[in-house]
Amino acid sequence: MIKSIVRSALAVAIFSSGFLSGGSIAYAQGDAVKGEKVFKRCRACHQIGPGAKNSVGPNLTGVVGRAMGSLEGFAYGSGLMRANADGAVWDEEKIAEWLKDPKAYIQSFTGDSSAKAKMTFKVRNEEQRRNVAAYLATFATADMMKDETPDRMTHGDAPFETKMAARGSDYDTSKYVRVRQELVMPPNAPKHEQVASGPPKIVEVAFEVEEKKMVIDGDGTEIIALTFNGSVPGPMIVVHEGDYVDLTLTNPASNVMEHNIDLHAATGALGGAGLTTVLPGEQAQLRFKATKPGVFIYHCAPEGTMTPYHVTHGMNGVIMVLPRDGLKDEKGEPISYDKLFYVVEQDFYVPKNDDGTFKSYETAGEDFGDWVEQMHTLTPSHVVFNGRVGSMTGPDALKADVGETVLFVHSQANRDTRPHLIGGHGDYVWEEGAFGNAPMRDLETWFVRGGSAGAALYTFRQPGVYVYLNHNLIEAVEFGAAAHVVVDGEWDKKLMEQVYHGPIR
Amino acid sequence: MGQSANRSIKVAAASLVCVVGIGLISFGSASMMEPRGQETDFIQIDIGSESNLLVARRAVTVGEWLECVADGTCQPRPGQVVPDATLTHVNWLDAQSYIAWRSAKDGVAYRLPTHAEWVLLAAEHAPIPLEKLFDAPELAWAADYNMNPRPLPESKLAEADEIENSFGVVGLQDSVWEWTASCRETADGDQAECSSVRIAMGTHLSILPELVSDPSKSGCGAGNPLPFVGFRIVHDQDSTLDG
Numbered sequence A: 001m002i003k004s005i006v007r008s009a010l011a012v013a014i015f016s017s018g019f020l021s022g023g024s025i026a027y028a029q030g031d032a033v034k035g036e037k038v039f040k041r042c043r044a045c046h047q048i049g050p051g052a053k054n055s056v057g058p059n060l061t062g063v064v065g066r067a068m069g070s071l072e073g074f075a076y077g078s079g080l081m082r083a084n085a086d087g088a089v090w091d092e093e094k095i096a097e098w099l100k101d102p103k104a105y106i107q108s109f110t111g112d113s114s115a116k117a118k119m120t121f122k123v124r125n126e127e128q129r130r131n132v133a134a135y136l137a138t139f140a141t142a143d144m145m146k147d148e149t150p151d152r153m154t155h156g157d158a159p160f161e162t163k164m165a166a167r168g169s170d171y172d173t174s175k176y177v178r179v180r181q182e183l184v185m186p187p188n189a190p191k192h193e194q195v196a197s198g199p200p201k202i203v204e205v206a207f208e209v210e211e212k213k214m215v216i217d218g219d220g221t222e223i224i225a226l227t228f229n230g231s232v233p234g235p236m237i238v239v240h241e242g243d244y245v246d247l248t249l250t251n252p253a254s255n256v257m258e259h260n261i262d263l264h265a266a267t268g269a270l271g272g273a274g275l276t277t278v279l280p281g282e283q284a285q286l287r288f289k290a291t292k293p294g295v296f297i298y299h300c301a302p303e304g305t306m307t308p309y310h311v312t313h314g315m316n317g318v319i320m321v322l323p324r325d326g327l328k329d330e331k332g333e334p335i336s337y338d339k340l341f342y343v344v345e346q347d348f349y350v351p352k353n354d355d356g357t358f359k360s361y362e363t364a365g366e367d368f369g370d371w372v373e374q375m376h377t378l379t380p381s382h383v384v385f386n387g388r389v390g391s392m393t394g395p396d397a398l399k400a401d402v403g404e405t406v407l408f409v410h411s412q413a414n415r416d417t418r419p420h421l422i423g424g425h426g427d428y429v430w431e432e433g434a435f436g437n438a439p440m441r442d443l444e445t446w447f448v449r450g451g452s453a454g455a456a457l458y459t460f461r462q463p464g465v466y467v468y469l470n471h472n473l474i475e476a477v478e479f480g481a482a483a484h485v486v487v488d489g490e491w492d493k494k495l496m497e498q499v500y501h502g503p504i505r
Numbered sequence B: 001m002g003q004s005a006n007r008s009i010k011v012a013a014a015s016l017v018c019v020v021g022i023g024l025i026s027f028g029s030a031s032m033m034e035p036r037g038q039e040t041d042f043i044q045i046d047i048g049s050e051s052n053l054l055v056a057r058r059a060v061t062v063g064e065w066l067e068c069v070a071d072g073t074c075q076p077r078p079g080q081v082v083p084d085a086t087l088t089h090v091n092w093l094d095a096q097s098y099i100a101w102r103s104a105k106d107g108v109a110y111r112l113p114t115h116a117e118w119v120l121l122a123a124e125h126a127p128i129p130l131e132k133l134f135d136a137p138e139l140a141w142a143a144d145y146n147m148n149p150r151p152l153p154e155s156k157l158a159e160a161d162e163i164e165n166s167f168g169v170v171g172l173q174d175s176v177w178e179w180t181a182s183c184r185e186t187a188d189g190d191q192a193e194c195s196s197v198r199i200a201m202g203t204h205l206s207i208l209p210e211l212v213s214d215p216s217k218s219g220c221g222a223g224n225p226l227p228f229v230g231f232r233i234v235h236d237q238d239s240t241l242d243g
């Protein structure tokens, strides 16, 4: 390597002082400007300039004046290897000859009629060969060492640095306090303040993708779920407007699929998906500012069919961005909650055997073809809350006391849903989840659009059992989209009383 | 280097007898009794490695696939019924199971070409990387968005299917992209640790999840999706399987 840099530096010095490239005096030098056009074809296999790497062919930065076949990490054919051993060095004339017919050239150059050349591309036009060789000579080996220059233009307007500065002085994140959010499993929300006590912070969140078997109903139907942190849905994230979320997404090498995260609370890069796509064994870290208050979904979004496939295998959840001064009613008066119930509605599309039983699979992705076929019917096999039928019923029923105020946060990444609390109401409802808007009052059923989250605040007034469900009763009862809330306290006769029950009077 | 292209090798899949130019080579123990199956033309091509690469003249056809289906190894694929047509709607794993079946049957170690091999076979019309849509390093994730017109309208499919390049290889420029063995562009060896994604080659490079058989479903980030994906088999010169 070092040797070839010295040679190239020498070659550049020769060109700049007006000499023709080495070798024969008769060689007519080409036109580098015209050569740049010819080089377009070479780009199919070669890179050149700052940041260039070996590709199908070797990196051509500084190739004029470089020893033939000399780049480390490129497996040259036997011809260039032989030429390298013989100490041969590229000049423009040799390159122009090589381009005419690499194999014929290297066989005659090395005098070995069995010498091999890997470059199967030929340039028939002699002028083009000379021009492209001249173009190659405009790149010095020193260029190879440089990284991408930061002062380039962004798509024709202001230089990048200027733009960054214009984005606000608070881009310097060193003055922010960093806190790590301790994530908890649904239906719980992480510990959080409703009214932010200090200035905006950086909230660190660690997500690890786990591809794992999960039982999704009472019959023991199993799927290979795709999960954030081993949970369907992914854990809830809670921050305040103006905070930064600093999210690390890890895809352990034990997984088989590519994953990423698109957060509807984030701005740009496909909600972060463009910057977080990780193969097994990779990790990405994304920092974004939570600029909009509200409840937002997040979900995995690889390309194409993989997006609905991953989302319907469990990769979705909610991030809540609270206003710094907390929630407010329609008059702007502060309101708060004692508890938060985190409910993510999930549609599954489990393929069936011919006998009507659900199929089971051993590895992630094995169900792909069948699952996609079932997805195309738009008819889920299961519509459940928090990953399985009955996740919040019986022993796992939600609990509250009379007088307690609960914030129900409800999302559906795919399909529309219509939450309803049987026996209660939505006192304050942010249907679209946007806390900047005044809440609606006293709703019976509210609507959560597919691809969004909504929030409903309710103060329990009577003890007993409540059913919180998707009031498409087929989806709730037959498919599983229902939860129970067991409420303790004193019955209030003023609100309701059984006046009579018995034989018809 | 194109000269070797006209030395075509025919592998009669069922009989295991191959014709090289005018000479005869037999792979393994030939059984002439079996019925003739689909035939595949292999072209011997020098792409600079120590031994030549034998490249199927055209991509795997529906007819070849159906043989594997009839044998109980491969699964029928949607819409794949016209025997002469180029096979599409197969994912990378489907390609692997076909290759395993076909290799055992013919006694030849078939494989997919690597990305580099594919490009060298397509040298004269190798896809030129798209101009980056954005320069800023922050926008690298969006820079490969493809705003070019759709690759080829379906009506042109049959025509392009028959374009033969100077190696005699057919169908490298049609609307059926071809799976490669590689998951990233590497100079050589190409067998870098691959997990779940592979390069498919056609008139532009595309990285697809191994499980996808219908790449035409548009994602949000990739721009123009490719219409179809199939595959082509190759083998190394001395790749007769033992036993």
Ligand SMILES: [Cu+2]
Residues within 6 Å of the ligand: A226, A258, A259, A260, A300, A301, A302, A310, A315
């Ligand atoms: Cu995913």
